[in-house]
Amino acid sequence: MNFDDRRSKALKKWEDLKEKNGIIIYIGSASCGRAAGSDAVTAVINKYLTENNLKADIIEVGCIGLCCFEPMIYIQKDGNPPICYANLNPKIIPALFEDILQKGDVRKDLALGVIDKKGYGSIPSIYERPMLKPQVRIVLRNCGIIDPTDIDHYLARNGYLGINKALQMKPEEVIKEVKKSGIRGRGGAGFPTGMKWEFCRNVKSEPKYLVCNADEGDPGAFMNRSLLEGDPHAVLEGMLIAAYAIGAPHSYIYIREEYPLAIERLKKAILQMQEYNILGEKILDSDFSFDIEIKKGAGAFVCGEETALLASLMGKRGMPMPRPPFPATSGVWGKPTVINNVETLGTIATIIREGWKWYSGYGSETAKGTKTFSLVGKIKRTGLIEVPLGTKIRDIVYEIGGGVLNDKKFKAVQTGGPSGGCIPASKMDLGVDYETLTSAGAIMGSGGLIVMDEETCMVDIAHYFLTFTQEESCGKCTPCRIGTRRMLEILEKIKSGKGEERDIELLEDLASTVKNASLCGLGQTAPNPVITTLRYFIDEYEEHIKNKRCPALVCKDLITFNIDAEKCIGCGICKKNCPAEAISGETKKAHVIDLNKCIKCGICYQICPVEGKAVYKTSGGSS
Amino acid sequence: MFDVFKCVKLLKKYVSIHPSFSCKGRKKAIDMESEIRDIIEPLKNKRGALISILQQVQNRYGYLSQEAISTLADELKLSEHEIYGVATFYTQFKFIKPGVHQAKVCLGTACHVRGGHEVMETVERQLAIKHGEKTKDSQFSLERVACMGCCALAPVMVVDKDIYGKTTSTKVEGILNQYREKREGKQ
DSSP states (O other): OOHHHHHHHHHHHHHHHHHOSSEEEEEEOSHHHHHHTHHHHHHHHHHHHHHTTOOEEEEEEOOOSOGGGOSOEEEEETTSOOEEEOSOOTTTHHHHHIIIIISOOOOTTTEEEESSSSOBTTBOBGGGSTTTTTOOOSTTTTTTTSOTTOHHHHHHTTTTHHHHHHHTSOHHHHHHHHHHHTOBOTTTTOOBHHHHHHHHHHSOOSSOEEEEEEOOOSTTOOHHHHHHHHOHHHHHHHHHHHHHHHTOSEEEEEEOTTOHHHHHHHHHHHHHHHHTTSSBSSGGGSSOOBEEEEEEOOSOGGGGSHHHHHHHHTTSOOOOOOSSSOTTTSOGGGSOEEEEEHHHHHHHHHHHHHOHHHHHTSBOSSSBSEEEEEEEESBSSOEEEEEETTOBHHIIIIIISOSBGGGOOEEEEEESGGGSEEEEGGGTTOBOSHHHHHHTTOOOOSSEEEEEETTSOHHHHHHHHHHHHHHHOOSOSHHHHHHHHHHHHHHHHHHTTOOOTHHHHHHHHHHHHHHHHOSSHHHHHTTHHHHHHHHHOHHHHHHHHHSOOOTTSOOGGGEEEEEOTTTOOOOOHHHHHOTTOOEEOOTTSOOEEOTTTOOOOOHHHHHOOSTTOSEEEEETTBO | OOOHHHHHHHHHHHHHHSGGGSHHHHHHHHHHHHHHHHHHGGGTTSTTOHHHHHHHHHHHHSSOOHHHHHHHHHHHTOOHHHHHHHHTTSTTOOSSOOOSEEEEEEOSHHHHHTTHHHHHHHHHHHHTOOTTOBOTTSSEEEEEESOOSOGGGOSOEEETTEEEOSOOHHHHHHHHHHHHHHHHHHO
16 A cells, blocks of 8 residues: 555544544543543543443543643544543543433533634633643644554644655755754754754765654653654654655664653554554655664663763763764764754654745744743643743743742743753743743753742752752763762752851852863753852842741741641641641640651641641741 | 581581572572573674663563673673673662562652652651662662653652652652552452
8 A cells, every 4th residue: 555545544534533423532641641540530431331331432642731631531422523621530420421421411611622623512622722822733733632553643634744745855955944944953952953964964974873862851841751652653754854864774762761651652653654664664665764763761861961862872871972073973883873852853744744934934033933841830730832932931821821820929930951040030021942041041951841939949949950960960070070069068058057158159150160161061051050040049049148048938947837826726637647746735726836846847837727827937037 | 627517517508598509599590591591682683782681681670680780791791890880870770679669759840849859758757768768678669750751740759650640748648558558458
């Protein structure tokens, strides 16, 4: 069967699915959905269907990005568009299904929206919801819509048209197209992708290699995982096009072993591609042959850095190497190698299919196209989003994210993981793109966007990131190995209330040394969280040092827990749950915390049932 | 004088302690050798396969024992130092036998700002161990992980293969008890 036949067959299959007379249940079951309890929901659905003798197709789809609404399902009945129901739990399933399937009531009260551009009846389209409306979904277009384990679904959504088109072009033309589109590396550094390909193509050494970097190590980022779980073929098609353009017959996907589901989906997708003659020898009857091997990382953050990744790929310790030579001239086994991020590759097929003009219509002056972000932290609507580059931070936090959790005061947003920085509320009108974020002291990074509120201590955040980079430093170069250690020690001192005034100056000095003298990206960017917090939140550091006070009430050594005798109802819950037996008091009378016994675990504060909490924290004499 | 009896006695004592000299121990060692050989076989001629081999050996035994590493060294014609050199670089590899249940607390950024460290402290207190350690009865080992990629559900904790989103210090005991009960149920 040739490609056109496969495609028309897939289109027919997709159409039949959408028009099917009967019930189809789509369940969001990416890792995040599973963590939210989709497995339990699926079990109850299956039980309900068998007990009521109902037949239904169950399709597992990826993550549509509305993580805060997980677990969610879409129900499609008799060819009508699927309706999404969110925040489900096993208890409400039977009643919900009874209403929808047996009584014909769509349960508008529980419906989140219709998975279609148009609404259905009185239920609006899900794309009209505030979280999705401002988004432009190019990379994520299939996530949560198709069954990622079925290549036909991908084909029906214009999949593999990109490689089909590319194979009819000269490799140089493909590179030109990608260069014109203006796409830059989505892993964080932002190097123009087309240029990287061209360098590699022009090196006279064979064979060439392509590596897909799926070692998503930034804590707080999960864009690549979601894409690989929800639409693996998009990334694989991008790899085909990249390999064709640079002339690489072999490739590797270097993926974190912490992502078992993504690995499973990739393996399955690769088998399907082979079956469809989209991978292997003479792809789609052209002269182009290509193979893909999956390599699992073994848990080292530094392996996201390209030279360290290459060392790890070759079975060695993942230590970075000085550049040049750049991987484009000497990479895997000393051969020219292109290393591209998952998201970059996930975008390529669409660029080739739709043309560079269309793609570069999105984005800002210096950065074209869209970027995915994982919007997490102290925000109302957490999730995976995709917006045109240049979108204002304010729009992301307030329009898409719905504002700060519990309506607390917005303090900062952290981008770029341990290599990035904190952007304060006063800079909310900055657009997210490479240059703007760098000028603010942060970096774009791979796309983690962590929202922080007034209860986040910036000294604690700097300390947190330094702990991370210090542990992940491979130890090869001295500035990173010892410099980050010394910085961490100073931050520990400040956090515990032993900071001295000269510490800030010392921190600044160390930060610039580590930044300028380290060998690889890990060390060069490790001081960023410290530098930006010093730049924008110096007053918090000074409070810790001069007044021994943590304004956000986070640093344990500087806070105490107390009970407000007027608010306390004497229920005894805190007393019962205190692991240190530090709370005493008679029933229905105000309780007291013995500060000598208190270990500051915070359980009493969390568990206090009184409205407005009778337990409160103080620091440095004021609350 | 050379005391034959003393010599035999010492030898017997040694045989009884060292596992590879006892019949059962020797059989186990031979089993492991052949199993490791089976793991290596398909990857033997592939370049840079050491990490994949170590991952598979760890999958099979739960950790990389000294015996496993020395067998690998023999089979791969590498020194044990070289293998340890690679293995110790990566956090995935364990060199002591893990507990029956493996608890992990995520301390990624999203989990940190939403109180992941408090969850960690509570788990440590509940199990009376620090992260990186194993309980005395070998039922639980505890680790911290940098990020599980479930940031939207922060803070996250994992026991074996079950992921628990939106955990709080107060939920920890209930989560751990499920595994404690499983154990008691079996007995």
